Amino acid sequence: MAVIKHKDQRVGVLIDAQNLYHSAKNLYSCKVNFGAVLGHAVAERKLIRALAYVISTESGDETTFFEALTKTGIETKTKDLQVFYGGQKKADWDVGIAVDAIRMAPKLDTIILVTGDGDFTPLVEYLKFNEGVQVEVVSFGQSTSSKLKEVTDAFLDLSLEPQKFLINYRPQFQQRKEPRVATIPQAPKPLTTKAPIASTQAPAQPIVKTEETMRNLGEQKGVRKSFPKKAVKPKQ
Numbered sequence: 001m002a003v004i005k006h007k008d009q010r011v012g013v014l015i016d017a018q019n020l021y022h023s024a025k026n027l028y029s030c031k032v033n034f035g036a037v038l039g040h041a042v043a044e045r046k047l048i049r050a051l052a053y054v055i056s057t058e059s060g061d062e063t064t065f066f067e068a069l070t071k072t073g074i075e076t077k078t079k080d081l082q083v084f085y086g087g088q089k090k091a092d093w094d095v096g097i098a099v100d101a102i103r104m105a106p107k108l109d110t111i112i113l114v115t116g117d118g119d120f121t122p123l124v125e126y127l128k129f130n131e132g133v134q135v136e137v138v139s140f141g142q143s144t145s146s147k148l149k150e151v152t153d154a155f156l157d158l159s160l161e162p163q164k165f166l167i168n169y170r171p172q173f174q175q176r177k178e179p180r181v182a183t184i185p186q187a188p189k190p191l192t193t194k195a196p197i198a199s200t201q202a203p204a205q206p207i208v209k210t211e212e213t214m215r216n217l218g219e220q221k222g223v224r225k226s227f228p229k230k231a232v233k234p235k236q
Contacts, residue, residue, distance in 0.1 A: 003136070003153045005045060005110075006045070007044055007046065008045075008046060009045045009046060009109040009110050009134075010045075010046050010048050010108045010109045010110070011042055011045045011048060011110045011111075011112060012047075012048050012049050012104045012107075012108045012110070012111050013038060013050040013051070013074075013111075013112045013114060014051050014053070014097050014100060014101055014113055014115075015037075015051065015074065015114040015115075016093060016097060016115035016117060017052045017053055017054045017055075017069075018053075018092070019115045019117050019139070020032050020034075020037075020114060020115065023142075024140065024166060026143070027159070028162060030166040030167055030168060030169050031168075032165060032166060032167070033164075033165050033166060033167050034052065034068075034069055034074060035071075035074075036164055036165050037114060037138060038050055038073070038074060040156070040164065041112050041114065041136070041138045042112075048104075048107065048108060049075070049104065050074045050075065051077060051100065052075065052076050052077070053076075053077050054066065054077070054078050054079075055078070055081050055093075056078045056079070056081065057081050062078075066078070077093070079093060079096070094117070094119055094120070097113075097115075097123075098120070098123045101113070101123060101127060102126070102127070105127055105131035105133050106131065109133060110134040110136060111127055111133050111136070112135075113135065113136070113138070113152075114137075114138045115137070115139055116137075116140060116143045116145060117145065118145025120148060121145065121147050121148050121151055124148065125151055128151075128153070134153050135152055135153050136153055136154040136155070136156065137152040137154070137156070138155075138158065139155075139157075139158060140157070140159045141160070144157075
């Protein structure tokens, strides 16, 4: 069933920045153009609020990234990276995104989740059947949960046009070569020798033509032939 997108729809966009960032890095070694993603996802509808959920590290290198998001009209929610004893690190916004989506649902017609994480499948089902809102998912198809694709009302695959949603995207053109046609050696054709037809009749005996036989044949045809008599050797 095709979803309806009209200009009066109130839309809220929740962006799982970490998920989208790592997907683009692993698939294309590029950074995401979040402004382009937002504009294409909203599709000229009435944007009420757009939130990006990000993780801040100790180095603080994300400042420029946060400023770029703000310029495109995206609010940022930050959470510090938790480092546990032994070096284990943890940082996710799954619960925070789910809570905000449920809180915003009564004031929206459509909620767009920009993520490919299959953990949001129960959230999509809840928003559709309990809140009655239209739920759309935006992410890269190769790294998106198949279950999440099934339950959403509409899925926007960023992989179909990566040049629109990635910064400095350069497709890797493979050098075109003429395909080599493999010549398969043909097996030699079997010699088709006709087998002798077996006959049930006895082989014909060769006809020995004697002088008497030849004389009789000549008489039947009206021709008489004189055959020389055998020379009789004198008795010694």
